Amino acid sequence: MHVVTFTRSTPDTAAKVWVNEEGEVTWGDIATVVNPWDEYSLEETIAQAKIFGGRSTAIAIGAELHNDALKHSMAMGIKNVLRVDEVGVDTGDSLVWSALAAGAIRKLGDVDLIIFGKESVDVGSDQHTYQLARRLGWTMLSYVSAIIETDYVAGTIKVEKMLEQGKQIVSANLPAVVSVMKGINEPRYPNFLGIRKAAKAQIPVWSAADLGVDTPAAATRALRYMNPPARDISTEIIAGADLEEKAAVLADRLFEEKVL
């Protein structure tokens, strides 16, 4: 039984990210962290592999920067890590990403379950998760808030999924791709032994040729990055003799703004 998760390094959530004068996205000298949504998928992968005494692997698709996320994964308790690096992989194109990811899964050969965090905060998208499932021809279970049951002998999984309209219980055949929400578990902290092990780990790097994949041309192109329009806000701190007056003034202002 083999559970795989994909992860990547992204700027710290508290980091200021902006577009510099060269038009490039930057976050200064602030260190990257593991993609915040991946804390949950890493925890879920470790837990699933442990229940059934199976293998756990974390894969990053991209440049050396993503070794940090893989080391974090190991420090949390993921047993195997590897990275796929190829020219053009860092454009953020999800078809290129998913072609390489599918190649890695096929090369591993024995994967039953892939667990993703809901999205990658850097590209701000989840499309690569669905596209990997399509390329493999596996069932996709997204927005999962609980894995209720997995049976690797029968080859089935049952999950609770979140919808805008409520929740759904869905069962499916394995192999499957699952994307999990925050709140599905309490991610563990890396422990000291894990950190030491991760620091010494040699991370194997596979190329498209190693995977036997013809990297497709990117289907999308980023034309330019922009800082969000500066909000020209003059804040009015509501004044008044007492609370009732302040509240009435604020209510008036909201009517004047036509937002009620």
Add this chain to the structure above:
Amino acid sequence: MSVFVWIETFGGAAISSSWEALGAAQSIAEALKTETVAIVFGEDSAAIAAEAGRFGVARALTCDAESLSEYRLESYAALLSKLVVDRKPDAVVAVATNRGRELLASAAADSESGLISDVISLRVADGSIIGTRPAYAGKVMMEMTCNTSTTFVTVRGRAFLPPLPDASVLPTIETVAPEKIPAQLQSTVEELVAELGSVNLADAAIIVSGGRGLANNPASAPGGISGEQANIWKAKDGFANTLRPLADVLGAAIGASRAAVDAGYIPYEHQVGQTGKVVTPDLYIACGISGAIQHQAGMRGSKIIVAINKDAAAPIFKLARYGIVGDLYEVVPALTEALKKKLP
């Protein structure tokens, strides 16, 4: 030449944000001088296609076969992919709901097409569709285009206006055959627990949001509850009995900061911010929220932000159009009363 728009349905009716996707699709179709085609799958698809007609759609492709009666990605994606490969539309548009995201990404992969997700504005230049979308949780915006003959686009809720109703159009409806029969499907929906009456944050025009400050509730927790448990009790009481009445007066959804969610004050579904939902309401009332950068990433696109906080130096005031410095447990009830007098 055509622009497809997927009309998402739930319980046999179109979801209202589907018409926003239609508005976006029509703007592309107009720029490309082509027609908009509504794609409707599932029960009552013909009636829903007719409803699309009232928004000016002249053509629809529908399928209400058994494998599509209940939404499942595998049957929906198989049919949408087939229609895209056969009919080669210039664009395929849907709203970026949970289902819209996974369906369009899947069909884009099947047809080796580019997808621009979570778009907030669209334009056409030299025949190319260009979408503007947030990245890095809204800290940065990007313009993106596709190199493929079909461009898939998911639009963020509340970013596009639905078209004006046009009663004169009767759409031509073509029924298409399904790609899957039920026996081929690998997943089964066992149960649906609909949460009726809850307002969807992504669709909400007004959001009343609470943060860590909710724990400073003057109401005292029942005997026997102390420490962090008492804070949790106080904050939950504050969400239910202080913020909820304001939200009810305004018809608003309830949001929360990550700090409030992580502390166990309110379920994760309510979280606004970098690892929660990104929202763009007309009015966002932040109560007892300091305004960490992760929270700002989720709500800075709101039209009018109101901050209520005891700490006059809280960063949230820098983002707010209006602020009241004071204890939310005094300010919010006063505001609720003031609004009750003014609202019908």
